Amino acid sequence: MLLYLSAVGNYGHSSTSQVETNGTIKKSSLPSASAKSCHEQRNSFHENHITTKGHSNQYYENYLLLGPSRNGNTNILFHGDLIPFTRRPLFLIIDSDNSHAxxxxxxxxxxxxxxLFLSPLSPSFKNSSAIDSVRHGSQFTFFLSAPLLAFCQLVDYNVTEDNMNMYNRTESILSTAFSKWEQILYTSTDLDLVWAQLLSDPFLRRLILRFIFCHFVLTLFYNGEKGDQYFPICIPELRSSVSANSKVVQPATIQLADHLKVKLL
Structure with a gap:
């Protein structure tokens, strides 16, 4: 079963969350009534999920905000709410500023x-001032749905009718790279069984390949100088031959940048 969740997260400390985006601190606060509702729900879960040692259950510390409910409160989803779904094979994608939790x-x-595919906690842009996050939506979801367009957005490359031929050739480069990475995964003898089972589904396989691309592009973009919050997480880990340090993945990404005449670093 594939479960994709995209929502604002809360760290269980207060009604105000701070997210660092390219050096800027942005605050997002819930309305007081909604914040009170979330606080009450969280406390209720804590009372019902206490370990034998008297410590709060870690699966009910953090949550996602899913919007208003019919009774005017706020729908929230705790990590522990998803555990019952793991009785069957589950592919979970979380796109949130609290995804790593x-x-x-x-x-x-x-x-x-x-x-598990967990998004970066903060988006990345070469020219953040030109990006309207509300209009463009989540960068991680963008990479999983339209990887080349997400790449162009990251490096501030504007796709127009005048450069459409170049864009199409670049798309061919990426398609060829995906085919190569796909064969590596198929022939791998040390690929975790969790991922091996998903490869047979064409749609899920595309998501895996696009995640590999997203992870490597962001790693190259920051040149290893940023913390984990700027990178997506894959659990269990994919094999090293398609990791961010892979010499197989690197050439195609650099070729894309060279073809579009943009710099990643």
Missing amino acids: FKVLHGAERGEPAA
């Missing part, structure tokens, strides 16, 4: 290990 689900599954 969902790492606690690994090892807590009730059946088979779940496959």
Whole structure:
């Protein structure tokens, strides 16, 4: 089962969350009534999920805000709410400023290990002042749905009718690279069984390939100088031959940048 969630996260500390984006601190606060509702729901879950040692259950510390409910409160989703779904094979994609907190689900599954794609906590842009995040939406989702356009947005390359031929040739480069990475995954003898089972589905396979591209592009963009919050997380890890340090993945990405005459670093 594929479950994709895109929502604002809360770290269980207060009604105001701070997210660092390219050096800028942005504050997003819930309305007081909604914040009170979330706080009450969180406290209620804490009372019902206490370990034998008296500590709060880690699966009910953080949550996602899913919008208003019919009764005027706020719908929230705790990490622990997803555990029952792990009785069957689960591919979970979380796109949120609190996505990395969902790492606690690994090892807590009730059946088979779940496959997790967790977004960066902060988006990345070469020219952040030219990006309207409200209009463009999430960068991680953009990479998983339209990887080349997401790449162009990252490096501030404007796709127009005048350069459409160059864009199409670049798309061919990426398609060829994906085919090569796909063969590497298919022939791998050390690929985790969780991912091996997903490769047979064409749609899920495309998501995996696009994640590999996204992870490498962001790694190259920051040249290893930023913290984990700027990179997506894959659990369990994919094999090293398609990792961010792979010499197989690197040439295609650099070729894309050269073809568009843009710089990643």
